[in-house]
Amino acid sequence: MELPARSNEIALEYFQFHDEIRRLMAPPTENASSFTALLELPHSSAVELLHLPEPFKYSAVASSGSLKPYFQHLGAGGMCFSANSAPVERASTFAVETDASSHKVKDEPQAETTESDSNPIISLSQPLLSDFDKEDKGQMPGKRKDREKKAKGSAKKSKNQSSGDAEELPYVHVRARRGEATDRHSLAERARREKINARMKLLRELVPGCNKISGTALVLDEIINHVQTLQRQVELLSMRLAAETPRMDVNLDSIFTTESASLVDQSFSNMVYPLPCSDPQPNIPRQYQQYPWHLNPLQHPMWVREELKNNPITSKNSHMSDDSPANPAAMHSRAMEKDRAMKIE
Amino acid sequence: MKTRKIGADAQSSDISRTEVRWRSESSQRIYSVKLVEALQRAIQNSTPALSISAGSRAVRDVADRVLAMTAKGRTRWSRAILASRRRLSILRRHRKVKKSRASRINRRSKPLSAAAEDRTRRLPAVEKRIKVLSQLVPGCKGAPVTDLLEEAGDYIAALEMQIRSMITLTEIISGSNGERTG
Numbered sequence: 209m210e211l212p213a214r215s216n217e218i219a220l221e222y223f224q225f226h227d228e229i230r231r232l233m234a235p236p237t238e239n240a241s242s243f244t245a246l247l248e249l250p251h252s253s254a255v256e257l258l259h260l261p262e263p264f265k266y267s268a269v270a271s272s273g274s275l276k277p278y279f280q281h282l283g284a285g286g287m288c289f290s291a292n293s294a295p296v297e298r299a300s301t302f303a304v305e306t307d308a309s310s311h312k313v314k315d316e317p318q319a320e321t322t323e324s325d326s327n328p329i330i331s332l333s334q335p336l337l338s339d340f341d342k343e344d345k346g347q348m349p350g351k352r353k354d355r356e357k358k359a360k361g362s363a364k365k366s367k368n369q370s371s372g373d374a375e376e377l378p379y380v381h382v383r384a385r386r387g388e389a390t391d392r393h394s395l396a397e398r399a400r401r402e403k404i405n406a407r408m409k410l411l412r413e414l415v416p417g418c419n420k421i422s423g424t425a426l427v428l429d430e431i432i433n434h435v436q437t438l439q440r441q442v443e444l445l446s447m448r449l450a451a452e453t454p455r456m457d458v459n460l461d462s463i464f465t466t467e468s469a470s471l472v473d474q475s476f477s478n479m480v481y482p483l484p485c486s487d488p489q490p491n492i493p494r495q496y497q498q499y500p501w502h503l504n505p506l507q508h509p510m511w512v513r514e515e516l517k518n519n520p521i522t523s524k525n526s527h528m529s530d531d532s533p534a535n536p537a538a539m540h541s542r543a544m545e546k547d548r549a550m551k552i553e
Numbered sequence: 554m555k556t557r558k559i560g561a562d563a564q565s566s567d568i569s570r571t572e573v574r575w576r577s578e579s580s581q582r583i584y585s586v587k588l589v590e591a592l593q594r595a596i597q598n599s600t601p602a603l604s605i606s607a608g609s610r611a612v613r614d615v616a617d618r619v620l621a622m623t624a625k626g627r628t629r630w631s632r633a634i635l636a637s638r639r640r641l642s643i644l645r646r647h648r649k650v651k652k653s654r655a656s657r658i659n660r661r662s663k664p665l666s667a668a669a670e671d672r673t674r675r676l677p678a679v680e681k682r683i684k685v686l687s688q689l690v691p692g693c694k695g696a697p698v699t700d701l702l703e704e705a706g707d708y709i710a711a712l713e714m715q716i717r718s719m720i721t722l723t724e725i726i727s728g729s730n731g732e733r734t735g
Contacts, residue, residue: 453612
């Protein structure tokens with residue numbers, strides 16, 4: 209394997225590996241002199257390089273950094289520190305697809321001589337990398353800034369600053385990838401890109417149905433759709449509440465007393481009943497099936513007790529018990545009487 | 554801003570923080586109670602708006618404000634909701650126009666470093682959607698993408714909680730109203 213003019217980048221990569229290995233044993237040395245120390249471990253790092261995952265090969269061609277997916281993989285893998293490599297794989301595939309799609313769009317000529325060199329090297333077995341990852345990330349409190357940069361001295365880094373401030377770290381730790389430019393701008397952008405990918409992951413888990421979709425734009429579409437749906441639901445519900453509210457004053461006390469019980473029952477009724485009034489959005493209950501309420505019906509929250517104590521009027525509640533069982537209000541009252549009974553004792 | 558380290562724990566703690574904040578029963582109860590109180594106050598203060606749209610808009614504003622208060626102002630959108638009274642909305646409109654122009658210009662003249670700029674982000678498709686999302690989430694008009702995504706996650710969770718409690722409230726009130734009249 210020849211090391212043309214990119215020797216410093218490759219050395220940097222070795223440097224990174226070496227550092228991680230060292231950190232496993234002892235606190236790292238924080239200066240550029242570790243470069244020379246790296247030369248002691250060309251084999252282990254070459255082994256690591258040999259073990260990049262298969263799909264990363266394509267991204268290696270696509271992106272300017274041959275280990276850009278590796279890097280994202282590392283970052284993502286570190287962030288989802290789980291026992292299995294599934295989230296890591298997910299992140300890696302996401303990163304890969306991102307890169308692959310980006311590559312197809314832009315035809316920037318990447319005159320990177322190390323690409324051809326690194327490609328044959330890059331054929332990784334995933335578990336190995338992820339194990340290495342987890343070990344490493346377990347030691348690292350956060351992402352590390354490129355040591356080389358620190359050695360070069362702190363320079364102006366507006367982008368870095370902005371990303372650093374967003375993270376509230378003194379500096380953002382970024383790992384340089386092999387064959388990629390190590391100037392401050394690209395590193396900061398890489399860190400920023402990692403953060404964005406991390407948040408996208410969170411959003412995907414939040415928004416239902418995004419896990420199958422691949423690609424940033426489509427996922428964003430889903431997110432936008434979801435937000436719009438939720439906002440529309442809020443408007444509809446506010447319309448319904450506005451229709452009910454004029455008669456609300458009279459029922460002040462009963463509202464507070466029944467609210468506790470209905471909260472309890474809501475967990476059941478939301479899954480089972482459609483809403484008693486005409487519900488123009490039939491998917492409201494369905495959505496919340498995904499979010500199981502951890503309500504314990506036997507648990508009586510403090511605020512409920514206080515409300516009930518403050519409320520001298522309990523005769524109304526007893527009237528409600530006469531209703532038909534199909535009426536959710538009856539369920540409320542029955543549960544409420546249960547509450548009261550238990551509280552009295 | 555919450556301190557955050559990118560590490561193994563950070564992402565799970567982000568999710569759990571969002572979960573805890575907006576999915577927990579206690580927060581929903583807090584929100585429901587405050588909502589009821591605020592609604593009662595609004596009804597007492599204002600003469601009943603006979604038009605459906607005005608009434609529903611009022612309810613929606615109240616609900617959003619209470620939601621923002623429950624957020625305790627740690628997020629951008631909550632602060633934007635709380636800050637947006639009628640007086641300020643006019644000012645905001647002016648500011649929005651200027652800001653959007655400036656931000657657009659800035660983005661184009663940003664120095665492109667050859668190596669690491671992620672091309673997916675510069676895709677017009679993604680950019681468009683980011684813009685749309687920033688318009689949807691209150692208070693995120695000119696925000697950086699990272700902040701926007703974070704706010705969007707919190708906002709979604711908060712909206713879901715809001716919807717849950719409003720459904721509950723509607724059921725209660727309609728139930729008690731039906732009881733009273735029936």
